[in-house]
Amino acid sequence: MxxxxxxxxxxxxxxxxxxxxxxxxxxxxxxxxxxxxxxxxxxxxxxxxxxxxxxxxxxxxxxxxxxxxxxxxxxxxxxxxxxxxxxxxxxxxxxxxxxxxxxxxxxxxxxxxxxxxxxxxxxxxxxxxxxxxxxxxxxxxxxxxxxxxxxxxxxxxxxxxxxxxxxxxxxxxxxSRMAEALRAEAAAGERERLARSIHDGVLQVLARIHKRGLEVGGETAELARLAGEQEIALRALLAAPGESTEDGEVDLRSALRVLATPAVQVSAPATRVLLDSAVADELTAQVREFLSGVTGRAWVLVEDLGDEVVISIRDDGDGEREVRVQRKGVLT
Amino acid sequence: MTVSVMVVDDHPMWREGVARDLAERGFEVVATAGDAASAMRIAKAVRPNVVLMDLNLGELSGVDATLMITGELPETRVLVLSASGEHDDVLQAVKAGASGYLVKSASAEELVEAVNRTAAGDAVFTAGLAGLVLGEYRRMAAAPDDAEDKPQLTDRETEVLRLVAKGLTARQIANRLVISHRTVENHVQSTLRKLQLHNRVELARYAIEHGLDSEPEAER
Missing domain, CATH: 1.20.58 (Methane Monooxygenase Hydroxylase; Chain G, domain 1)
Incomplete structure (x- = not known):
C-alpha cells in the first residue's frame, strides 16, 4: 500500500x-x-x-x-x-x-x-x-x-x-519486467553460447584424435576411426534440431544428416528444406537403402528447387541415383 | 617460393597442432591468433598468403575477420577450417570472401593440398560447400525482391557445382564434361566470386541506406 x-x-x-x-x-x-x-x-x-x-x-x-x-x-x-x-x-x-x-x-x-x-x-x-x-x-x-x-x-x-x-x-x-525478461534471455543466450563452445571443443578434440591417430597408425588407428565416427555423429546431432513445424513438415536435411558417416557426405542448403514428414521418412528410407549397398564412399546432395526437391546419391563406384519429389508429395 | 600461413583458432591445442603440421610440411607459419580482433591486427602486419580461419572464435566471429582481411588485403586468401558443422556460418564466411572450406577432420594431406591450392588462387570446394553455394543461389533466385543485380549461375556452372556436390574431383568433372581441368576450376571460382561481389555490394548498400558510410563529423 x-x-x-x-x-x-x-x-x-x-x-x-x-x-x-x-x-x-x-x-x-x-x-x-x-x-x-x-x-x-x-x-x-x-x-x-x-x-x-x-x-x-x-x-x-x-x-x-x-x-x-x-x-x-x-x-x-x-x-x-x-x-x-x-x-x-x-x-x-x-x-x-x-x-x-x-x-x-x-x-x-x-x-x-x-x-x-x-x-x-x-x-x-x-x-x-x-x-x-x-x-x-x-x-x-x-x-x-x-x-x-x-x-x-x-x-x-x-x-x-x-x-x-x-x-x-x-x-x-x-x-522492470522487461529488464527481467532481457536478463533471462541473456542468461539463456549465455548458456547456449557455453554449450556451443563445449560442443565445439569436443568436436575439435575428436577431429584431432581422428587425424593424428590415423597418422600414427596401428592400434591408435582404431581409436582414430571411433573418434571420427563420434565426431560426425555429434556434428549431425548439433546440425539437426529435428523439430517439425505446425503443419507436420520436417526439415529433410536433419533426417538425412543422421545418415552421414566418415564415408557418407551429406550436402544441403543452409536453409531448411521442409517436406511433409511422411514424404521425408519415405525419402530417407530410400537413401538409407541405397547407402546400405555401398561399400566405399558415398555422397548425398539435397537440392530445393522450390516446387520440387531433388536428392542425388552417388558412390565412388560411380553408381548414381536421383529422386525427385514434387512439393505436392508425389515421388517420381 | 614458400607459402606463408597464419592460423586463427581459439583452441590452443588445435592451433599449435595445425601450425606444427604445416611447418613440418614446408609451409612458413608466420603467425597464429586466438581471436578475431587480433587476427585482423596481426594479418595486416604480417600479410600472409593464406589465413587458416576457424569460425567459432567468440565475440567477433571468423566471418567478421574474413570480411575484414579479404577486404583490406587483396593478396591474402582465407581458407575456412571448421569443426562445428554450422553450415550457415560456413556459407557466411564464403560470402564474406573466404576462398574455400575444409572440415577439421580432413587428413594432413588434404589440408596441405587445400592450402597449396588456396595460395595458388583456386577455390577449395568440398562437396558440402558446393551444396551450400547451390542452395544460396537458389534461395536468392526464389527471394521475392526483384533486384536486377541478383547473381545467377550459368547452366554450366550449375552443372559443375552439382558434380562437385556429388563428390567428383575437378579431374573427374573435366573428363565427364569433356572440358579442361582449368575450365572446371574457373567455373567453380566464378560461382564464388559472383557471390562475394554481390555480398560486398549488399553490405555497401546496407551501409548507405543506414547512414553508416559517412563519418559522424561529416553529418554535422
Whole structure:
C-alpha cells in the first residue's frame, strides 16, 4: 500500500479535511446564537469530526483507499449537508445566505474520489456534491455555481495527478519486467553460447584424435576411426534440431544428416528444406537403402528447387541415383 | 617460393597442432591468433598468403575477420577450417570472401593440398560447400525482391557445382564434361566470386541506406 503513487494526494485530502473542519467549527460558534436548532448544528459538527477522524485513519494509512469507503464518504457528506438546513431559521436560510454547517468541508470527498480513480471518479463525485448542495440550498445562485465549478476543477486536478502517478508506476513496473525478461534471455543466450563452445571443443578434440591417430597408425588407428565416427555423429546431432513445424513438415536435411558417416557426405542448403514428414521418412528410407549397398564412399546432395526437391546419391563406384519429389508429395 | 600461413583458432591445442603440421610440411607459419580482433591486427602486419580461419572464435566471429582481411588485403586468401558443422556460418564466411572450406577432420594431406591450392588462387570446394553455394543461389533466385543485380549461375556452372556436390574431383568433372581441368576450376571460382561481389555490394548498400558510410563529423 505504501507503494501507491497517490499517497501524497490522499494525505493531502486528510489535511484539507482537518483544516476545513476547524473552519466549520469557527463558523458554527459564530452562528450558533442565531440557529434555530443549535444542538443539531453541534451534533452535525460532532458527526463531521468523527468522520474526519475515521477517513483520516482510512486514507492516511492506506487501508481505506477503496471504492466502498470513498462512496460512503460522498454519501455521508450529502446526508450531513441535507441535515444542515434544519439547524437554521427560514430567515437565515432564505435571506441571509448563511452557509451550510458543512461549509467547504463538504468538498473533500470529491478530492478523495479523484485520488482513488482519477478524473473519472473525481468529476462525478464533484457533480454529486454540487447537486446535493443545490438541492439542499434550493436555489441556483452564482455563488453556488462558482463553488461547484471550483470543486470540479479541484477534483480534475487531483484526478490527473493521481493518474499520472499511477501510469508512471506502471511504466516503472513494466520496464522492470522487461529488464527481467532481457536478463533471462541473456542468461539463456549465455548458456547456449557455453554449450556451443563445449560442443565445439569436443568436436575439435575428436577431429584431432581422428587425424593424428590415423597418422600414427596401428592400434591408435582404431581409436582414430571411433573418434571420427563420434565426431560426425555429434556434428549431425548439433546440425539437426529435428523439430517439425505446425503443419507436420520436417526439415529433410536433419533426417538425412543422421545418415552421414566418415564415408557418407551429406550436402544441403543452409536453409531448411521442409517436406511433409511422411514424404521425408519415405525419402530417407530410400537413401538409407541405397547407402546400405555401398561399400566405399558415398555422397548425398539435397537440392530445393522450390516446387520440387531433388536428392542425388552417388558412390565412388560411380553408381548414381536421383529422386525427385514434387512439393505436392508425389515421388517420381 | 614458400607459402606463408597464419592460423586463427581459439583452441590452443588445435592451433599449435595445425601450425606444427604445416611447418613440418614446408609451409612458413608466420603467425597464429586466438581471436578475431587480433587476427585482423596481426594479418595486416604480417600479410600472409593464406589465413587458416576457424569460425567459432567468440565475440567477433571468423566471418567478421574474413570480411575484414579479404577486404583490406587483396593478396591474402582465407581458407575456412571448421569443426562445428554450422553450415550457415560456413556459407557466411564464403560470402564474406573466404576462398574455400575444409572440415577439421580432413587428413594432413588434404589440408596441405587445400592450402597449396588456396595460395595458388583456386577455390577449395568440398562437396558440402558446393551444396551450400547451390542452395544460396537458389534461395536468392526464389527471394521475392526483384533486384536486377541478383547473381545467377550459368547452366554450366550449375552443372559443375552439382558434380562437385556429388563428390567428383575437378579431374573427374573435366573428363565427364569433356572440358579442361582449368575450365572446371574457373567455373567453380566464378560461382564464388559472383557471390562475394554481390555480398560486398549488399553490405555497401546496407551501409548507405543506414547512414553508416559517412563519418559522424561529416553529418554535422
Amino acid at each position: 505504501t507503494k501507491d503513487p497517490a499517497t501524497p494526494l490522499w494525505r493531502g485530502t486528510v489535511v484539507v479535511r482537518v483544516f476545513t473542519l476547524c473552519f466549520a467549527v469557527v463558523h458554527v460558534i459564530a452562528e450558533s446564537e442565531a440557529y434555530q436548532r443549535p444542538w443539531l448544528a453541534w451534533t452535525i459538527l460532532g458527526a463531521m469530526a468523527f468522520w474526519t477522524v475515521f477517513t483520516g485513519f482510512a486514507y492516511w494509512g492506506g487501508w481505506g483507499r477503496t471504492k466502498p469507503v470513498v462512496v460512503a464518504d460522498v454519501a455521508v457528506i450529502c446526508v450531513l449537508m441535507a441535515l444542515s438546513p434544519l439547524t437554521m431559521t427560514d430567515l437565515q436560510l432564505q435571506y441571509w445566505n448563511v452557509p451550510l454547517t458543512t461549509t467547504v468541508w463538504a468538498s473533500v470527498p470529491a478530492l478523495a474520489a479523484g485520488a482513488l480513480g482519477g478524473q473519472r471518479w473525481g468529476l462525478p463525485a464533484a457533480l454529486v456534491i454540487g447537486l446535493s448542495t443545490y438541492l439542499t440550498e434550493g436555489a441556483l445562485t452564482v455563488g453556488l455555481m462558482r463553488d461547484v465549478v471550483l470543486l470540479m476543477g479541484a477534483a480534475v486536478v487531483v484526478g490527473l495527478a493521481a493518474s499520472v502517478g499511477r501510469s508512471a508506476t506502471m511504466a516503472r513496473q513494466s520496464s
